[in-house]
Amino acid sequence: MRAAVLHAAKDLRIETREAAEPGPGQVRVRIANGGICGSDLHYYFEGGIGDAIRVREPIILGHEVAGIVDSVGAGVTTVAPGAKVALNPSRPCSACRYCLAGTPNHCLNMRFYGSAMPMPHIQGAFADFVVAEEVQCVPVPDSLPLASAAVAEPLSVCLHAVRRAGPMLGRRVLVTGQGPIGVLAVAAARAAGAGEIVATDVVDEALETSRRMGADRTINVAAETDALAGYGADKGRFDVLLEASGNQAAIRGALDVVRPGGVLVLIGLGGEITLPMNTVVAKELELRGTFRFHEEFHWAVDCIASGRIDVAPVISDIIPLAEADRAFALAADRRQSMKVQLAFDG
Amino acid sequence: MRAAVLHAAKDLRIETREAAEPGPGQVRVRIANGGICGSDLHYYFEGGIGDAIRVREPIILGHEVAGIVDSVGAGVTTVAPGAKVALNPSRPCSACRYCLAGTPNHCLNMRFYGSAMPMPHIQGAFADFVVAEEVQCVPVPDSLPLASAAVAEPLSVCLHAVRRAGPMLGRRVLVTGQGPIGVLAVAAARAAGAGEIVATDVVDEALETSRRMGADRTINVAAETDALAGYGADKGRFDVLLEASGNQAAIRGALDVVRPGGVLVLIGLGGEITLPMNTVVAKELELRGTFRFHEEFHWAVDCIASGRIDVAPVISDIIPLAEADRAFALAADRRQSMKVQLAFDG
Amino acid sequence: MRAAVLHAAKDLRIETREAAEPGPGQVRVRIANGGICGSDLHYYFEGGIGDAIRVREPIILGHEVAGIVDSVGAGVTTVAPGAKVALNPSRPCSACRYCLAGTPNHCLNMRFYGSAMPMPHIQGAFADFVVAEEVQCVPVPDSLPLASAAVAEPLSVCLHAVRRAGPMLGRRVLVTGQGPIGVLAVAAARAAGAGEIVATDVVDEALETSRRMGADRTINVAAETDALAGYGADKGRFDVLLEASGNQAAIRGALDVVRPGGVLVLIGLGGEITLPMNTVVAKELELRGTFRFHEEFHWAVDCIASGRIDVAPVISDIIPLAEADRAFALAADRRQSMKVQLAFDG
């Protein structure tokens, strides 16, 4: 089988590997679609994420995948060959203190697909076949395109982020940064009952996708420089910020338009950020990080499969695995693409 | 009557004013003790707090006061002349959106004693007599020293901060910064059921007071530079941080020792603070500002009056009003003082 | 103008009254549609609700109304004659302890339209004209039928109930009792992101409406007596119960299929209910009452006006005011009707 193996920054090779057989309780999935995520881009273009996470050995990238069950090991009962599945890339240990506290996304022994955080690295899922645990394989309807099923993973991130914000019903929500995560956060907030959603970015094409995903209003903060400030009356109008830009200016700007006691959920990775902490104190703002997901993967599959969230507008390009370099270049160009997926033969 | 009026930085004058008569529903209080707060110090030494809040007209300082009821206006029923009272300096409007949402500390029309935030400034309570609304006057037992009663205000701030942290029972708590607010935060956390309290500072004298207020362990982070890092195993041991230093290094250090999903309550004002936001995101930390108080003023009086919290160790010095300049200088010296109070003739 | 005045059980008279003029800050609304609520039915058929609330003087019924602004008093700025409005029947005092705590639905001086709880009774809105405060008049789009606008009030009740349940995203929800409140609760849960909604009743017609409002599955518990029990495996599958039947058997049955730690929101009034409290204890269930609404009225109007919730399936009958007795009889027959509205000339 083929696999997309990163050896170093910009050194991605399509290599041939032997496809493994599924053991007891395991499932072999023939991958059909694999979305390129922001972390994949960091690995590809920079050879790592910041100083702490570096690619130190060859690593198969990818963790946003869906495909068709190829074969199953002994004892597997929930899926059968031929079934379409979304593949959950999260593999917590189910034994550490965080797993037993109901927070497996903080597992001390996490083996998340395509992660260079631990050494040896955890191999990813950009391959023709992946052998997974049965519990990772979440069935989707035959009628659902596998491209849509492969969006379950980033949607899970956004559903978890929305959950971190607390009850959404009737809330006024600002979403900053309209990359794939931002526009899916818009959809997730809408699905959770948000009353009013304003989305900001500096790229008009991204804002157009945001409107299609449910934003009530979009603001290009580079062009309409004063538009957001109008929400600052009486100490701020928004109840919630979903921050998906990782951009310091976006976070600082939000501090003025989120009401006292409001919640700012930080999804985007932004490195060193300088904030006027007196504003956080005096307005009793709450900044909450959000990281990955757990049971939300099932929710995401359910939202997509039921049609409650239509993720099709997010998928801008599907490119054959053989042209992976072109796919990564395109994924890095926000004016040309939203979510870029690799197409396998599955 | 005398009043401590600030005209500009380091220009504090003891002036003679006419004492007003209490109108209907009002109470005239003869002030006995008035604690000097951090904001008073900013006004006195810097003529304001940051760029936004500046002393632009003469202002009577002071908002941590207690005294004896001197006379009452028509219709006052809850206090009588001769009663000892702690004076709540918070005067929300009870009509704006934040008051009606149960968050009067964010009142759009707040008239908090001794605040240069609005113009005209809100005059404070460092005066021989203050005419207050009946609801501001909270009775304390005759047996309670008024010096202790005057600590109700900063203790209110700390009880509100602890409340912002969520349930404290059994929690492992780190308190950074052992000024008056920090040591009272230690006491408040203890009173709320914290399981383990570690307090840090760089001044040994302050840490000694912290131990007397209930800290299980104190660390001088200037001297024992590695001691705190020991709490960083398995992603962090503390459930809660109460940050009372306003110091960037203190907050950054805490990010490594608070567990995933932990809460960091920011009490101290610190201006521009730079944080590794990726850590906040990946550990799903929650940073929560806390500002002033509301019903906690009654709780604070109750804790002090009942003896559940002994605030005596916090009061380091009581200095006659006539020596106000000396009192402010002493209050600014953390090695020589903790809470400095002015003594009036009440 | 005409008004529907109840003098005693089954003694409803269409009387002629003088229409008042709007004073400063007031609005006169020409009522178009008025929904008959369960409390109206209790008043009409039983002359009260239980032993505590009795009709002791003539009372204009009705609190689910919408109409067109007829004239406005001095200083009114948010609506103008000709505007379509939904009328919020809730009039808290904005001054009592509960109003100032952000819980005006528990106002000590509430004057809710058409309530026989206080004496003198609070007159209702089943009349050709109602003079209301400006803040009660929530504009709706010209394109919205006023019949739908008049559903804002019961939908508010359900949005508040859902809010009481906590975050809904991904939750598995059981809704017992498919009267107007039950089916609107289904819609509210769906709008708030519920993952799976099962609705129960004993009337097939009601269950059909429930499906149209968003239920994933409906169970006629009289016919399919074992169907619900299937959700009892592993201590229960549902995260949340929304109880809208007021029926003891429904609540008892739910105790077995809600998981440990699950939440049971009680909307329906049911009088004396006997529960196996050991089950509540051992499963750590949470029973939460829910009562009326506050800001949710605006959310409800927004959900209806935006089309996010289509309330049309709920409105089964619109009957001229002149035939009010027939309307009340029909509203009491669950097999023949869902929500019955009176039509005025507005």
Added chain:
Amino acid sequence: MRAAVLHAAKDLRIETREAAEPGPGQVRVRIANGGICGSDLHYYFEGGIGDAIRVREPIILGHEVAGIVDSVGAGVTTVAPGAKVALNPSRPCSACRYCLAGTPNHCLNMRFYGSAMPMPHIQGAFADFVVAEEVQCVPVPDSLPLASAAVAEPLSVCLHAVRRAGPMLGRRVLVTGQGPIGVLAVAAARAAGAGEIVATDVVDEALETSRRMGADRTINVAAETDALAGYGADKGRFDVLLEASGNQAAIRGALDVVRPGGVLVLIGLGGEITLPMNTVVAKELELRGTFRFHEEFHWAVDCIASGRIDVAPVISDIIPLAEADRAFALAADRRQSMKVQLAFDG
């Protein structure tokens, strides 16, 4: 070794059993003190708890025990022979859905000491020696009487109950039923920062203990029949009820004196209870069951060991194992005893 084995109602036999050896990771504890719990009383006097839980085979009773480590198996590192320990009787599976959700008290495979719920029954700890897992053995200081250490288990129940109530700081708390659980709930609420605690019962001796454990006021509701009603003004004064009587009249009475939105934590098992559900609805009360504990066992040991909670007033009698029947009779007499413990030779 000796063990207290219940064969049927009132058929408790002191039998001789062979003491097992500790395997790897296990600890053999020589039991010193064992408190008699309400469930032990139900088993002893009624042969079970209600209809569902029946003693169907001989069962060693007891789950409130402390003792001295006798010997340890391979790999045990946290305790050594001679160490005093409180023994946690809770043994969740760490693998089921509830364990992995952080709620092991709802474990599907729980093996809690001395429980007749599963078949075969889970044997208890009223024996000279118990072989436990290392994790069950929580060290206490040498200076702590083991009688006090044996109170860690019921105190854990109460700390968990208080936790279920949400933040306690400043709250006004009513505690109904002053058996061992009630008076420990008073102490737990106090330790968690409750502002005012009122305790009720019908036995003066129990109320006296309640005062010693921290109640601000006690009311004998049989003698002072109107005293509690005074708390019903303005819809109710208490924020929280901790219900430890299992008595219907106590719960019903509390509904009138807990404020709207207040929380009623049900600790006591009371069988079929009839409530005016309209009051629960209209006041938006929250009834929350509470069941056993998990990490609170460590908190309880810490509270007792540190002296923050003095449990000595709770222990009324310590009776030799040989007189177990007398001990059970005494424990059932609320006027003569509070917590009765069996003394072993450890």
